[in-house]
Amino acid sequence: MEMVRVKDLCKTYNEKVPYTALSNVDMTLNKGEFVGIMGPSGSGKTTLLNIVSTIDHPTSGEVRIEGDNPHAMSLEELALYRRRELGFVFQSFNLLSTLTVKENIMLPLTLDGSSIKEMKERVQEVAQKLGITDILDKRTYEISGGQAQRTAVARALIHKPKLVLADEPTGNLDSKAARDVMELLTKLNKEMQTTTMLVTHDAMAASFCDRVIFIKDGQLHNEIVCGDNREVFYQRIINVLSLLGGFRHDFSTVRV
Numbered sequence: 043m044e045m046v047r048v049k050d051l052c053k054t055y056n057e058k059v060p061y062t063a064l065s066n067v068d069m070t071l072n073k074g075e076f077v078g079i080m081g082p083s084g085s086g087k088t089t090l091l092n093i094v095s096t097i098d099h100p101t102s103g104e105v106r107i108e109g110d111n112p113h114a115m116s117l118e119e120l121a122l123y124r125r126r127e128l129g130f131v132f133q134s135f136n137l138l139s140t141l142t143v144k145e146n147i148m149l150p151l152t153l154d155g156s157s158i159k160e161m162k163e164r165v166q167e168v169a170q171k172l173g174i175t176d177i178l179d180k181r182t183y184e185i186s187g188g189q190a191q192r193t194a195v196a197r198a199l200i201h202k203p204k205l206v207l208a209d210e211p212t213g214n215l216d217s218k219a220a221r222d223v224m225e226l227l228t229k230l231n232k233e234m235q236t237t238t239m240l241v242t243h244d245a246m247a248a249s250f251c252d253r254v255i256f257i258k259d260g261q262l263h264n265e266i267v268c269g270d271n272r273e274v275f276y277q278r279i280i281n282v283l284s285l286l287g288g289f290r291h292d293f294s295t296v297r298v
């Protein structure tokens with residue numbers, strides 16, 4: 043079943059000199075699928091994620107999420123839609139430092155007016171899945187980067203969103219923490235059947251996906267699907283990246 047449908051999507055930034063960041067992008071994400079988006083620096087990955095996640099608007103074309111067109115909603119409808127149906131994970135964690143880990147995780151439910159009982163139950167459930175029950179009362183400055191990103195993942199998933207959007211979630215983590223976060227994200231994706239779109243430059247992170255879509259110069263380049271062997275998938279990702287060229291970062295040195 044189709045969860046996300048991107049149709050003929052174009053984005054031009056109207057600066058002094060207009061810049062076309064995306065041209066005629068078509069893609070589909072199926073329900074429960076974990077899809078990576080890769081491409082050289084400046085190829086349009088974040089622009090694509092921002093438009094699918096409703097943070098930015100397309101110049102033309104359409105995004106449908108389970109049939110809904112979020113870009114056609116009013117600001118109030120859109121705010122509610124984002125809060126209820128989408129989950130976000132960012133490179134910089136975006137946790138509120140004045141709140142505890144537990145309060146950060148609860149935030150989407152607090153904003154939605156859920157009962158205290160329900161919030162407590164859901165926090166316990168999601169914290170257990172992410173192995174962070176023992177840090178729930180800590181402040182965000184008392185925890186490690188890996189724990190911070192697991193907290194951010196818990197916050198993104200607590201309201202059981204339809205779609206999780208992750209922009210370089212391993213970008214600020216060491217290789218061990220990065221691998222842990224990817225293992226948890228994929229485990230929860232399978233358990234909860236939450237469709238996930240991941241932008242990354244990291245081949246190790248991408249090798250956890252079911253499918254990786256490559257973009258270059260704002261257009262779809264190709265895609266590869268993970269078979270039975272993740273190590274082979276990782277090598278195939280590296281091969282496409284070396285063909286594409288133009289990477290800001292060195293390829294990940296982490297072995298799968």
Ligand SMILES: Nc1ncnc2c1ncn2[C@@H]1O[C@H](COP(=O)(O)OP(=O)(O)OP(=O)(O)O)[C@@H](O)[C@H]1O
Nearest residue numbers: 055057061063081082083084085086087088089090
């Ligand atoms: N708000 C903006 N105004 C003008 N140009 C922009 C804006 N945001 C992005 N761009 C340009 O659009 C192009 C695509 O940017 P985008 O951030 O989507 O690329 P990316 O593939 O995510 O890059 P990176 O891997 O470096 O994060 C780049 O050339 C960028 O300079």
